[in-house]
Amino acid sequence: MTDRALKLLLDFDARVQREKSQPADFLHRRDRRFALSCIEHDTPADARGWLDHLNRLSGAGDEDTPAVRSIRQWRQIGIAFGIAGSVFGVVTMLGLLVYEGGQRINLSVLIAFVLLQVLLAMLTTLQAALGWQPWRVLLTRLQRQSSTQAMSAMQPLLMARAAHLGGLCFGLMSLLTLLVALVIQDLAFGWSTTLSTVPAGFTDVTAALAWPWRGLWPAAVPDLSLVEATRFYRSADGMSDVSASRWGEWWPFVLMLWSSYVVLPRAILLAGVQVNIVWRAKRALQTHAGWRALQYRMQTPTVDTGNSHNDAEDAPVDFQGRSSLPLPAAAVVIYWGGVADDSLPAAVTEHIRLACFAGGRASLASDRQTLSQIASALANGAGDAVLLVTRGWEPPTGELHDFIEEAQSLWPSPARLTLIPLAQNTAPPVPAHQLPQWLRLQERFTAGFVTVSLIESPLATAAAGEAHA
């Protein structure tokens, strides 16, 4: 149970770290789909289900995941603590029970040692609660993989578990050693102190210590007579006049003292830390940034705005063909697509003999008639040049293309058509970004039939005139 919760947290964390570089859209689509599938099948959309789902899709992978390795390493640490605790427990109890017949086993020392064990157990718990990790340097050296943030947060508890396990093994093995010693040896317990404590005071201490089991095993609560009888002084000779069996009557107290203050607290704290690990692992998962992100992805519909299409490369390349030419002198002009007949400067129109309108609202029949009329005029000495004035900002359409194509086929061969794209505002010339579409149009006709000319601005024309003069 403990390891399952921990493994879930570590597996989840590893998966989140692994997917950090995945596109957000992909993750959203995938996880939303999983959530919808859970709703459909009425199954919970939790972290376990999510990981199982992903693992199922990916197939059987490496069993020896970082989570498994981490948990295995902590198990090994626990086992090492347990073995060390067991060995240390046997050795310690043998040391405490050293008795050669000529002296007593000092209960004061035993009680002090037991209280030290209680203190150590408390310190371990406090250290885990505060998250202090004095052993971190050692752990870093032992670990074969770097610890993740999720694992780092769990380490104080895992270390507390190992320490409590070691403490429990220590307590149990030392208790076992005590029992064996009780069976195979005659142990003489007594109490001794330099202080002028009266036996009644010591009885109060032992009675307070024996409070937990006083109802359970009254014989294990020492009375005043036993306390009075078993006080000894090292300077006094021999075993005095107390019966030899009287010294051994302390063993139930010692047994219960050890069980209640060394073994039981460690067992309770070990169980507590186990529960805490599960709780903390679950809480760490709930507060994991990746879990919040996953929940969001599962709860939020995926909105695809249709942005997958990419034709950015299809944009026309910069025009590299012929540039515009100077405006030729012409006797014929066509105003295309609604261009007014006063759009050209007087200097350009002074030689015009024939002005026509085409395109725009004019009918196709009217356009054909215009082309025939111009063909006749060209044949009758109206020169070779024809001007076609257009709105520069309106792109050349297929209709203009058709019109020019028809003109090329109808007009006498030396005829040339000059496109004059006008600027939207009256101040020419046409803006630079509108010119390439007209230059491209001239390229579509053979034998230089179409050229492009621009109306220069009056200021530029005047400046050019002055320079020429």
Add this chain to the structure above:
Amino acid sequence: MPDTPVFAVVGHPNKGKSSVVATLSQNDAIAIALEPGTTRRRHRYPLSVDGEVLYVLEDTPGFQRPRRVLEWLKAHSASATDRAQTVAAFVHEHRDGARFTDECELLAPLVEGAGIIYVVDGSVPYSPEDEIEMTILRWTGRPSLALINSIGSDDHSEAWKAALGQFFQVVRRFDALRAPFDQHLSLLRAFGQLEPQWEVPLQRAVHFLSDQRLARQVKAASLITDALSDMLSYRELSTLSEVQLAQGEEGAIEDSLRRRWLARQRQREQDLRGDIENLYQHTHLRRQETTLQWHSDNDLFSEGSRRAWGVSRRYLVTAGFGAGAVGGVGLDVLTLGASLGLGALAGGIAGGTGAYLFGDRLPLPVMHWGPLRRGLKTATFGPVQDSQFGYIVLGRAVDHWWHVSHRNHAGRDLLDLPPASDHWLESLDSGSRRTLQRGLDSCRKKRRLENALRADVEAVIAAALALYGRRQNRFTVD
């Protein structure tokens, strides 16, 4: 007629049809050029939620031969009742030919049941010649809406509005390049008004898009928090052998570490910018990143950035006092209040004094030399110890976020990030300032930001984004 609303975006060539589609579909990879004929085929841009298509936008080529088309239609129609059928017949007859390719691509979705979104350029004068196209569209009998998009700077929209009102059910102005997000949603609602059965899917689409917008803001705050945490806690390490130490290479190592540290910080900031741009589906902006226009003296570590994005000494003192006081409260708790709040006071004074004395400098992180162990010595550069650095990173990140989140996908110009002129973070409430300061301090002291504090800092940054957005929008309106 299709169940899902389909809107064909049609019009004269080069009037911004693709720009409208790019903005509404949040796609910056649609070819948009100032020359006609960039769009040669119709293309569908569906908006789908969990795989369910709510509506489809269809980009189409522009009219090339409207007079010929109308002439054909008139020649083949007997009365007003067969006009839609005549248009369908036109498409059927010419779809395999070359002459009317564009018209067939344009009219086919309308024949299939799409609504009409007719786009005109409001910056050029209205011309009666355009009525031929409008007449053809009216022949299809489809529900229609006209959009006045302004490509240039002139405004002829009133004339357009008057004319379009005679041909279309709804006429709206929509600047595909500059329209704020609210207008996108408003336009989609208008699409839903064209047919009664289209209202619900379009309302749902608006709802989901609004939610997506909010969610992106939250996600942006999360990305910025991650970057702040990374940049403030980053350390550059190097290990020297005894031989190198004897040769006096400490100086060279320090230089190298400093350069690597600076380069990594700049790269991390660029990564954040890329993440934010991807979040808002500006994927092509990223390709132009190497040519991003940077204002001179606007680098992450420049004095210009410090002036633009650093906070005042007063801000640092108050935030430092608050953050220190929060730390000092721990002492009061440990003494069960016996310290009478002196812990909080002492912490606050320490935090505030530190901020006052050191807060207006931007020293780069100092070098740390570890002890000599087994003939090796480790040199560490970072993490940065200056409070201002966090505010500079944050200020630049939030400003970049604002520009990206308010950029329409029709935009093809380079992203321009001018330096700001106001210390907007100072408008945050005192609680948020304290949380932010604690977060920045924590990043500097520890390698990682704790989950709970991270969530608090993320919430403050989300609030800061909203605050900055409001301020910028107010400036824009003013």
